[in-house]
Amino acid sequence: MSLSTALVFGKFMPLHQGHIAMIDFAANHCERVIVLVCAQDFEPIPGPQRLQWVQQTFKNHPKVMVEYTEVQLPYSSESSRSISEIWSRYFTERYGNQITHVVTSEKYGDYVAEYMDIRHVLFDPQRRQQPVSATLIRQNPFTHWKYIAQAARPYFARKVCLYGPESVGKSTMTVQLAEHFQTCYAQEMGRILVQDSTDCSIEDIRKIPEAHAKEIQLQLLNANKVLFCDTDLHTTRVYARYMFGHTLDVKDWIEQVNQYDLYLFLDTDVPFVQDGTRLGAHCREELKRLFIKQLEAHEIPYHWIRGNWDQRFEQAVALVKEKILEVH
Structure with a gap:
C-alpha cells in the first residue's frame, strides 16, 4: 500500500x-x-x-x-x-x-x-x-x-552600530541599549582577540573581521527586531591602517554582514579611561578624525551621540525609535 x-x-x-x-x-x-x-x-x-x-x-x-x-x-x-x-x-x-x-x-x-x-x-x-x-x-x-x-527573523532584523574611537562608552552603551529594547547585542571581538594593545600584530587584526561577523550572525538568530553591534568592519580597517599601514581585505560575506541600518557615533566629550587594552588618550582625537573620514569616504550617514552618560543614552534610545522602530 x-x-x-x-x-x-x-x-x-x-x-x-x-x-x-x-x-x-x-x-x-x-x-x-x-x-x-x-x-x-x-x-x-x-x-x-x-x-x-x-x-x-x-x-x-x-x-x-x-x-x-x-x-x-x-x-x-x-x-x-x-x-x-x-x-x-x-x-x-x-x-x-x-x-x-x-x-x-x-x-x-x-x-x-x-x-x-x-x-x-x-x-x-x-x-x-x-x-x-x-x-x-x-x-x-x-x-x-x-x-x-x-x-526568517534575522532577515528582517535591523542592525545598529555603536561607532567611535577609544573610551567613549561603546561597549557599555551596546549592552544598555540591548537591555532597554529587550534584544541581543554583538560584542566587540577585537577586545577578546587582542587584550593588550601593546602586544598586537597585524595577524591579530586580520582575525577580527571574520570573528566579529560570525558573532553578528550568531546574535541575529535571537535578536528582537534590532541588534546592537559594538563597532564594525570600518573600525577594524581604521586600526589596521593607523597601527600598521595595512589595508584590510575581507571576504564578500563579511562585507555583507557588516551592513548597518543606523550608525551612532559616540563623541570624545567624556573622560578617557585606560583599561589596558587601549592605545592611549593621545590617540583619541586623531582616531576620531580617521573614523569620520572612513564613514564619509563610504558615504555612510551617522548621528552624533554627545553629553554626559545619561544624555548619551537618551539620545541613542530616541534615535533607535525614530530611525528604526517607528519606520518598519
Whole structure:
C-alpha cells in the first residue's frame, strides 16, 4: 500500500507561523509531506533564502521533505481555475501519482485537487489560528514580528552600530541599549582577540573581521527586531591602517554582514579611561578624525551621540525609535 503524501506549496515570502501550522497540520493528516517552495526572479525576497528558512525550520521533522522550484508559471492573488489547472499539470509531471492530498487555505486547493484527482484538505481558511499573511509581514515586519518564523527573523532584523574611537562608552552603551529594547547585542571581538594593545600584530587584526561577523550572525538568530553591534568592519580597517599601514581585505560575506541600518557615533566629550587594552588618550582625537573620514569616504550617514552618560543614552534610545522602530 502506497504512503499518503500531502503537498503543501507556496512562496513562503516570508515563512510565518501560519505556514508552519499548516505544514504541521498536513503532517498530522498524512504519512509524509512534500513542501514545495515556489519562486520567480522578480520577487522581493530571493527564493534560495526562502528555501533555507523552510529547510531550517523542518530539518528535524521526520515526515517533511522540502523541495524548490523556479518554474515560470502564472500566479494570481485570487483563486483561479485556469491557473490552478496549469499548476496541477506541473505537479503531476513532477510527482506522478505520489501526491494523495493537497493542503491549502484557499479555494484554489479545490481546483488543484479536482484536476489531480486527489483530496483537498482545507486548513484554517479564515486565518483564525494565526491571523497574519506574508503580505502584511512584508509591509510592516515589526508590527507582525511574533508571527515571523524564527528562521526568517534575522532577515528582517535591523542592525545598529555603536561607532567611535577609544573610551567613549561603546561597549557599555551596546549592552544598555540591548537591555532597554529587550534584544541581543554583538560584542566587540577585537577586545577578546587582542587584550593588550601593546602586544598586537597585524595577524591579530586580520582575525577580527571574520570573528566579529560570525558573532553578528550568531546574535541575529535571537535578536528582537534590532541588534546592537559594538563597532564594525570600518573600525577594524581604521586600526589596521593607523597601527600598521595595512589595508584590510575581507571576504564578500563579511562585507555583507557588516551592513548597518543606523550608525551612532559616540563623541570624545567624556573622560578617557585606560583599561589596558587601549592605545592611549593621545590617540583619541586623531582616531576620531580617521573614523569620520572612513564613514564619509563610504558615504555612510551617522548621528552624533554627545553629553554626559545619561544624555548619551537618551539620545541613542530616541534615535533607535525614530530611525528604526517607528519606520518598519
